[in-house]
Amino acid sequence: MDTTKKTLILFSGDFDKAMAAFIIANGAAASGDDVTIFFTFWGLNVVRKREKVKVGGKSFLQNMFGSMMPRGHDRVGLSKMNFAGMGAPLMKKLMRQQNAMSLEALIDSAREQGVRFVVCTLSMDLLGFKKEEMLDGMEYEGVTSYLGTADEANINLFI
Amino acid sequence: MDTTKKTLILFSGDFDKAMAAFIIANGAAASGDDVTIFFTFWGLNVVRKREKVKVGGKSFLQNMFGSMMPRGHDRVGLSKMNFAGMGAPLMKKLMRQQNAMSLEALIDSAREQGVRFVVCTLSMDLLGFKKEEMLDGMEYEGVTSYLGTADEANINLFI
Amino acid sequence: MDTTKKTLILFSGDFDKAMAAFIIANGAAASGDDVTIFFTFWGLNVVRKREKVKVGGKSFLQNMFGSMMPRGHDRVGLSKMNFAGMGAPLMKKLMRQQNAMSLEALIDSAREQGVRFVVCTLSMDLLGFKKEEMLDGMEYEGVTSYLGTADEANINLFI
Secondary structure (H helix, E strand, O other): OOOOEEEEEEOOOOHHHHHHHHHHHHHHHHOOOEEEEEEOHHHHHHHEOOOOOOOOOOOHHHHHHHHHOOOOOOOOOOOOOOHHHOHHHHHHHHHHHOOOOOHHHHHHHHHHOOOEEEEEHHHHHHHOOOHHHEOOOOEEEOHHHHHHHHHOOOEEEEO | OOOOEEEEEEOOOOHHHHHHHHHHHHHHHHOOOEEEEEEOHHHHHHHEOOOOOOOOOOOHHHHHHHHHOOOOOOOOOOOOOOHHHOHHHHHHHHHHHOOOOOHHHHHHHHHHOOOEEEEEHHHHHHHOOOHHHEOOOOEEEOHHHHHHHHHOOOEEEEO | OOOOEEEEEEOOOOHHHHHHHHHHHHHHHHOOOEEEEEEOHHHHHHHEOOOOOOOOOOOHHHHHHHHHOOOOOOOOOOOOOOHHHOHHHHHHHHHHHOOOOOHHHHHHHHHHOOOEEEEEHHHHHHHOOOHHHEOOOOEEEOHHHHHHHHHOOOEEEEO
């Protein structure tokens, strides 16, 4: 075990939980830790490209889930007080007023600091997402890879 | 501490989070790890028997909560996009189309691989559930047991 | 690392998840462990004072979020089966009937046992909460403090 390694599973696709994950990831990376974020299930929404990418080979249900799940960090909602979609824009406005780092800036900062972004291949296969639909620079691995990385880390959170 | 031990608290009764827990549990067990899942609060729904079990000694409120909480892994819903109950069936259909393991198969596989299923006695007592209402082969323990097991493990997640 | 230290991040402001956090915290503290709870985001609701505290220096949006977020552990709702606010009162009634410790008693017990209550300063600044609005005896720290404490602990959960 190594106290300089951390893993986060981002299962949630909520704006507020993604914020929490990236604040922790950036904080740890700033102290020189190796941080890996595993994006799984709804967490995939956070690393989807904003624009619609035309890809084939999806089933009807995969297309349906794909079109109903938000595309990218800019479109995900709050886990509480979402006010029919108004919660996240209000929260973002509040963040701008307080000069807080945006989720986009936190994601960029994490990448610059070398945080590894790993997308769960099982979720990809199930939901039919293709790599072209995800942000560039993602890695694609399964649960065995997660366990191997987490075994070497001293903080492992499920968010 | 032992890098071959893992604990998961399954607090959530959501289908998608139960899937995540059992995928991690099976993955770790397949590598030879000792895995313990603690079912607490809504997580109890996942290990309830599907059929209604007639038991006495429940208060009015316990009966009410018991009858409104889903019975078993086949009836729990999605944490997001549940579509008034249609989300989980659609997700299960998608899983069948993609030949993904069902939650039931993951539960069976976890048991075959020796994953320990521990039901939180405090939640049982509060909600008035009886052992007859739970799947066979459960263990029944409290928070002290959880902490003792987690102290020996190197990955401990709250799901 | 030290098997006598535990940290919990309470991100959720839900009654049931706060119960889970304080049951684990009290259990660990009763065995002599050093426990720290970090209250972040919606978790701040759990340690807000029940009475309205008049403080200045808030923006319109901060006042709006502040007035819509529940004040204190007695007003937070259930994460599931909240029944338009009726879920938590019913759950509390059930807890009284079963002689289970109330959330308030668990919070008091945690404080008596020396559990550290740390409020996330970043969440405070964003939402515009002032220390006068929080329960007495809180500590106020940021993510770096969390990581330092978690690095020394052997169980770290995100709730």
